[in-house]
Amino acid sequence: MGLTAQSVKLDSMKDVFNITKTGSQHVIALAGNPNTGKSTVFNYLTGLKQHTGNWPGKTVVSARGEFSYNGEEYIMVDLPGSYSLFAASRDEEVSRDFICYGDYDAVIVVADATCLERNLNLVFQVSEITNKLILCINLIDEAKKKNIIINKEGLEKELNIPIVLTAARSGTGMDELKKAIERISCNDVDYMPNLLKYDCETEEKVKKLTPYLEKINVSNIRWTALRLLDSGPDIFSYDKTGHISKSEAIGLIESLNIQADNKNIRETISEHNYNYANSLKQKYVKEDYKKINRDKKIDDIITSRTFGIPIMLLMLGLIFWITIQGANVPSRLLSNLLFGLEPKLSSFLMNIGAPKLFISAVVEGVYRTLAWVISVMLPPMAIFFPLFSLLEDLGYLPRVAFNMDHLFKKACAHGKQCLTMCMGFGCNAAGVIGCRIIDSPRERLIAILTNNFVPCNGRFPTIIALASAFFAITSSSFVNGLVPAVFITLMVLAGVCATLAVSYLLSKTLLKGVPSTFTLELPPYRVPQVGRLLYTSIIDRTIFVLSRAVAVAAPAGLVIWLLTNINIGDTNIITHVAGFLDPIGKIIGLDGFILMAFIMGLPANEIVLPVLLMLYLTTGTMIEFGSIAHLREVLIDNGWTALTALNVMLFSLLHWPCSTTMWTIKKETGSMKWTAAAFLIPTCIAFGVCFVTARIYNLIF
């Protein structure tokens, strides 16, 4: 759910190379394995509020921020996590290209203190590329909890690179890190990392290549030679001075015939790296095996075959229940306040002599829609986002992917689609960008096309409000509290079923193929930082999402007001259009106004319900609304039944994506054809499902 102002900036991916810096600024790149806390280090240094979460693949686009220290200016680039510089997915490619070809003054490799052996592999790879390298061993607080002790001095001496032990979330060691950044980027100290020697055969080949590379002025001969031996020429796609060009690389490879054995060489090199990493770990890291098994014990329950999925559903239901219960009172207060202000706004405008028509447009059009959007959306978001972030920070989401993978495998889709669906809960556009964590293009496309079936927070309020109004009507208030939570959980399940079914159908038709490879890291459980979490989820996410909704709702309110107040013949435009749509709506258990509201909600789903109410109210008699009881009254007056409510919920869940999401899909797939598919598939399904439920309902009642 990495939805922040940063992550929807779609250009940040290709922008990474074009860093505009003033003369004296130093560029510092943050690299490292996924989920080592790069974003936390980044946030601490720059003061930016990039969202962090405890799962690999959180940062799929690079973020940028600035800070100054001792009078020097620095630009930080937070790269997506990568296990190695031999990229296997698109987000890893970004990191690889930047480290190999970017203009930086230092690279900080952030490593997880609790998993140093695996993290050192990347350190060795980066040290072959640059000597401006700092190893930041982060999460040292977690290591302490697990009784892991790291001999920093010994490791520093052996590798000959500056090492800093940090716990970025509490700030431990961060001053030292800043000092190291200053030392390295301002060239005070020149380190020469001790590079690993490989087997004789490989070293012999490197030696043989050296004179050729010297001749064409390659600056990093050892790295270039090794990559000529173990990689294809594609890694040299950037033409830059001091680097070998792709055509030169192809020329050398062909004339010297050095690629025959490249796969074995790569394997040997990896083996050497890891053997060395293992020996360093044996020498400089002390572990306590008992403590390491803590996570295993938690996982025995969370990912158990019997309880895994029930626990997951309960957790989801619980979150919704807390959200709905908690949002009730503040929603009512907000709505009373905002609608209480409405007459005051009217009389104020009247007093300053505004024309009557203008007052009507502003108050009944813009203000009323805004008041609804804020009072209905703000409280649930302010509760849902922190709760969901809590699960995210704990490290629960990858466990969900683990529990669900067998279903996705059956649907010929990727298990990590689960993670992108979780991002979709916040915003489908963010979910679509998040699909970059999926390596295979076929499965990535499936994940993109189906992300819309996860109800984003723009659609939650609609579903919650309708479930409360139409189905929470028993005499027990406790049951009434549970009903909306159950309904929304069922809706999410329906969305998951739609996702699996569509993924399966796509795999068998348009996107034929077998499931690709799947590796999933289950990160250690971590105690969330509640303060930070509240800050990022409320201030950053909630306000960001809300302001986007408000930005769309205000003009939409005006448009609706215009449509309802301009007459053609003896009725207004709305009634004409709704009359035209009505027969189509009736077939699927809706009506013309509902379809109209969904169409007008294209820019943002948040406004569907307020628009619908505006439409009903301008043609009906009631003026006031704001509480669930009112909502029910208005809707029933307009001929709603339980079927209408159910079908509106289903239609909201399944219908076309909002315009932001479609624009993102266009950007991510680069294809009009797939964007059209992303619109048509959900639309057909929404119509189909609603048609079926309407038929069944009519048969029974």
Added chain:
Amino acid sequence: MKVLSEANVGDVVSVQKNKAQDLLKERLLALGLTSGATIEVLRKGPKNNLTVFRIRGAMIALREEESNLIEIM
């Protein structure tokens, strides 16, 4: 020769050969599945589909299709 998917929960095994190809090979090597690596089998997931292994200190889940490609001893 035994493969990783045949190992039982609780076994600690050593990698003999990584027979994966292309991108999967890159990924598995990057995760540390090189010859001689020690792997602990931690848990089987629902439907025996995913298995969690401790590889180089990290918990990694692999599908059967992937763990079939790792020869072990």
